[in-house]
Amino acid sequence: MLQQHPQAQCLPAASHWVQRQVGLTHSQQQQQQQRHLQLHSCWAVRVYKLPLLLEDYTPNIGLWWYFFTEMFAAYRPFFLFVFHSFAVILAVPVAIRFSRRPLFVAWVQLFISCMFKPYESVADMVPWMALLPLLQQQLQCVKAGLFFVNSFVLLLVLGPAMWHQWINVDAANSNFFYSITLLLGVWCTVLLTHLVRLTALLDRRLAGKRLELEVDDLDDDDGSLPPGTAVDGSAAAAAVAEKDKDA
Structure with a gap:
C-alpha cells in the first residue's frame, strides 16, 4: 500500500523537509505549504498525532x-x-x-x-x-459481584440518558454526562483494586503465610476456603485453628 502511495511514507517526507531546510528547493512560502502537506500525509502522524496531542x-x-x-x-x-x-x-x-x-x-x-x-x-x-x-480464583473470592454487575448496568443506562438530555434535548449540560464518566472511572478503579487485593491475599495463602482472618473475601463463615482454590494444607489447617481459637 505504501508503494502505491509514496507520499504517505515518512522517510521521503523527512528527507524532503531536510532538503528544504538547507535551501535546495523552492521559496520559503512554498516550502511551508509543502511541509504542511507532507507532514499531514505521513501515516505515522495521522495515526498517532491525535491521541498523543489530544487536539479534539x-x-x-x-x-x-x-x-x-x-x-x-x-x-x-x-x-x-x-x-x-x-x-x-x-x-x-x-x-x-x-x-x-x-x-x-x-x-x-x-x-x-x-x-x-x-x-x-x-x-x-x-x-x-x-x-x-x-481469573477464576479471584472471581470465586469476590463477594460483591452483585454490586459490580448492578452498578455497571446502571451506568450503561444513565450514560446514554445523560447524553440524550445534553445533546438532543438540550435540557442538561456537560456536567451531567461527565458525572457518569467519572462514576465509570470510579467503578473501574474499585474493580481493579479489589481484584489486585484478592490476588495478593491468594498469593499470601499459597505461600503459607498467616492471613488476616477478619477479611471475609477469602474465608467463609466456617473458616473453609472458596471452592476450587488450591492452597497449602498446613496453611488451611492453621487458619481454621486460629479462627476456632478466637471463637
Whole structure:
C-alpha cells in the first residue's frame, strides 16, 4: 500500500523537509505549504498525532476531554505527559509483585491501558471483560459481584440518558454526562483494586503465610476456603485453628 502511495511514507517526507531546510528547493512560502502537506500525509502522524496531542475534545466516556477543556493552555503539556504515563507507569511494579501470575499481569495492564485511553469507547471494555473469566480464583473470592454487575448496568443506562438530555434535548449540560464518566472511572478503579487485593491475599495463602482472618473475601463463615482454590494444607489447617481459637 505504501508503494502505491509514496507520499504517505515518512522517510521521503523527512528527507524532503531536510532538503528544504538547507535551501535546495523552492521559496520559503512554498516550502511551508509543502511541509504542511507532507507532514499531514505521513501515516505515522495521522495515526498517532491525535491521541498523543489530544487536539479534539469530542465528548466520550473517557476522563480526558472535560478535564482538558477546562484546563489552561500553559498546563496542557505537563498533564498530557502525566495522563499518558498512567498507561505504563504501573506495568513494572505490578509485574514485579505478581511475577508468578503472568496472565493477571497482562490483564491488569490491558485494563489500565483501556481505562486511560484519550478517546475511550465502549468497545475498549470488551477485551478485558472477555478475559475476566480466566481469573477464576479471584472471581470465586469476590463477594460483591452483585454490586459490580448492578452498578455497571446502571451506568450503561444513565450514560446514554445523560447524553440524550445534553445533546438532543438540550435540557442538561456537560456536567451531567461527565458525572457518569467519572462514576465509570470510579467503578473501574474499585474493580481493579479489589481484584489486585484478592490476588495478593491468594498469593499470601499459597505461600503459607498467616492471613488476616477478619477479611471475609477469602474465608467463609466456617473458616473453609472458596471452592476450587488450591492452597497449602498446613496453611488451611492453621487458619481454621486460629479462627476456632478466637471463637
